[in-house]
Amino acid sequence: MTNNTSVQTRILVVDDQAVMRRGFCSMLRLADHPFAIEEAADGIQALQLFEQLRPDLVLLDVGLPEVSGIEVARRIHSLEPLAKILMVAELEEDFLQAFRVDARGCLLKSVEAQELLNAVGLVLCGYLVFGKAIVRLIFEHAYLPEEPSKPGKLAISLTKREQEILGLIAQEYTNSEIAKHLYISPRTVDSHRARLMQKLGTRNTAGLVRIAVQQGLLQEPAAALRAYYGT
Incomplete structure (x- = not known):
């Protein structure tokens, strides 16, 4: 996050549960750098506020009623393809x-304050923040038994x-x-x-x-998992 306190970072917090929404806002107010925080209680209100305010980040509940968080994210990206959305969910499967x-x-949604603040800072700096749970789900999803209609391996050469x-x-x-690991530049x-x-x-x-796992492009996927989880 920037140290320039003259321009506040704008965050839109979207959750239909008032207790959760206010809890997230309280966590965000613990940050050293003050945020300008707006709240929305449903998807329609979230879209209206996003169009008006164009916040720097949207903290968005996946499980919104009526217009779901997933649909809200799609519509936000139709308005602003580079919008930064950090989603919160009840279950890892989401x-x-x-x-x-x-x-x-x-x-x-059980995230603690420091983890939330770290995630917000990383997303604002351009990083992806999913942690180990999503990596595990990606690998599990990739290793599901193939269905008859599933396309075969692609002709990919790396x-x-x-x-x-x-x-x-x-x-x-x-x-x-x-x-640093490969002794090359970040641009490379x-x-x-x-x-x-x-x-x-x-x-x-x-x-x-x-796709890399599905196509067998990771030479040692099991080793990669062991390295990732530290086992």
């Missing part, structure tokens, strides 16, 4: 839905460097960390990541890892 609408992260970077991405290394890593997404036909990291 995280996959958040990925499909290009949310920048997803947290459980260079040795692309395979190295793909493996590190699967372990949730940032571009900066990958650059970013170029490789963009090329990988183009080759695999996806727009985000979740899709990149999921």
Whole structure:
């Protein structure tokens, strides 16, 4: 988060449960850098406030009634494709839905204040924030038995460097960390990541890892999981 206190970071908190909504607002007010916080109790109000305020970040409940959080995220991105949305959910299983609408992260509603503040800061700085739960779900989803209608493996050829970077991405290394690990520049890593997404036909990291596992492009997926979980 920026240290420039003359311009407040605007956050829209969306949750139909007043207790949860106010709880998130209270957590956000603990930040060293003051946020300008607005609240919405449903999807329609959230969309109206987003269009009026264009907040820097939307903290959005997945399980909104009537107009769901997933639908709200879709409509927000139709208004502002680069909008930063951090979703909150009751269950880890909802995280996959958040990925499909290009949310920048997803947290459980049981999140503690410091974890929430850390996640908000990271998303505002351009990072994805999903943690280990979503990585596990991606791998589990990728290893489901194939259905008869499921397409076969794609004709994808990766260079040795692309395979190295793909493996590190699967372990949730940032571009900066990958650059240090491989002794290359972050810009080079970013170029490789963009090329990988183009080759695999996806727009985000979740899709990149999921397709890579499904297509057998991660040479040692089990080892990657062990490294990620520290086991």
